[in-house]
Amino acid sequence: MTVRRIPLLMLCVLMAASALPLACRLMGGGVVDAKVANAVCYECHIDFQGEKLVREHEQHQVACVRCHGPSQAHMEDEVRKTKPDFIARGKAMTIFCLTCHSPAKHARVGDHADEARKPADQRRTCTQCHGEHKLVEVEDIKPK
Numbered sequence: 001m002t003v004r005r006i007p008l009l010m011l012c013v014l015m016a017a018s019a020l021p022l023a024c025r026l027m028g029g030g031v032v033d034a035k036v037a038n039a040v041c042y043e044c045h046i047d048f049q050g051e052k053l054v055r056e057h058e059q060h061q062v063a064c065v066r067c068h069g070p071s072q073a074h075m076e077d078e079v080r081k082t083k084p085d086f087i088a089r090g091k092a093m094t095i096f097c098l099t100c101h102s103p104a105k106h107a108r109v110g111d112h113a114d115e116a117r118k119p120a121d122q123r124r125t126c127t128q129c130h131g132e133h134k135l136v137e138v139e140d141i142k143p144k
Helices: 008-017 034-042 052-059 064-068 072-074 091-097 110-117
Strands: none
Touching: 034 052, 034 064
């Protein structure tokens, strides 16, 4: 499996967009409900429906498309070989999460303050504490 890297230009654009209040809301299509928008994704990714990380983002009207892009080619690939437009992993994920979540607030609140004091190479990523959000491979699903 290949890991996509965040191009520096894309990261800068994302960080600039995060300064806008609507940047963390659904984009385009006139859709105002994240659950409705995510229903398309759940057709294949039923394992994400109800996942804590997804539920919490849906409550704030942040749909899959906000973090993964429109991913049209991914949606049209029935054999699941085409990756979404964007996937952040490891430290890049933390940087990406902080485009919506306030870095200043997180650096001084509770466990986040403890993490902020650690050397950068020893800090946990967001999903190590806030939900794994890991795709379950079809081969890993065992019939009951």
